[in-house]
Amino acid sequence: MISLTSPVETRAHGWPAGAKLAVLCAATIVLFAVDGLIWHMGFCAGMLALYAAPGRQFLRTGLRRLSMLWPFVVLVVAWHVLTGAAVEGVQIALRMITAVGLANLVTMTTRLSDMVDVMRWLLTPLTVFGLQTKGVELAVALVIRFTPVLADKGRLLRQSWRARATQRVGWRIILPFAVLAIDDAEHVAEALRARGGL
Numbered sequence: 001m002i003s004l005t006s007p008v009e010t011r012a013h014g015w016p017a018g019a020k021l022a023v024l025c026a027a028t029i030v031l032f033a034v035d036g037l038i039w040h041m042g043f044c045a046g047m048l049a050l051y052a053a054p055g056r057q058f059l060r061t062g063l064r065r066l067s068m069l070w071p072f073v074v075l076v077v078a079w080h081v082l083t084g085a086a087v088e089g090v091q092i093a094l095r096m097i098t099a100v101g102l103a104n105l106v107t108m109t110t111r112l113s114d115m116v117d118v119m120r121w122l123l124t125p126l127t128v129f130g131l132q133t134k135g136v137e138l139a140v141a142l143v144i145r146f147t148p149v150l151a152d153k154g155r156l157l158r159q160s161w162r163a164r165a166t167q168r169v170g171w172r173i174i175l176p177f178a179v180l181a182i183d184d185a186e187h188v189a190e191a192l193r194a195r196g197g198l
Helices: 017-033 037-052 056-082 086-108 112-129 133-164 171-194
Strands: none
Touching: 017 086, 017 112, 037 056, 037 086, 056 086, 112 133, 133 171
C-alpha cells in the first residue's frame, strides 16, 4: 500500500482535516447546485490554480492522479454529443473533474490517520445504536489506500498487453485485473486475521 499524501509540503498540510473535509462538502454542493458552462469552466480553472500554487511538482503529481478520469470524461462527452446535448456533456465532465480534483487535493494534503480520526468523531453518536466504528474506519482507510494501487496495477496490465499483442487493450484484461484485486484482498484479509481481526 502507498500513501496518498503528497511529499511536497504545502500550507494546506497544516490545516485541520475536519475543516478541509467540510469545505470539500460545501464546494461539492455548490458544484451540483450551479448550472452554466462558464461557471464550471471557472470552477475547474480555480481547482487547477490550487494545484499549481504549491509548485510544478505538486501540479504534476495531482494531474497524474486525475488522469484516470479521462476515459469517463470521453464517454460522458461522447454520449452527450450523440444525443445532441454537447454543452451539457462538457458541463457534466467539468463538474466531475472539479469535484474529483478537489477531493484528490484534500487527500494529497491530509494524512490518512487524520481523516480516519474525523470519521471516528462523526460516527461516535452511532455507537449508541451498537455500531462498531473500527470496521467503518478500516473500510474507509482501505478504499482510500487501495484505489491508486489498483489503478496502477491496471496501468501495468495495459502496458503488458501492448507489449505482447497487436490488438487494442479491451475487455480481455478485466479477468486478470479482477484476479489481482481478489488476490490483494485475500492478502489483506490474512494479514488482518493474523493480527487478531477487528
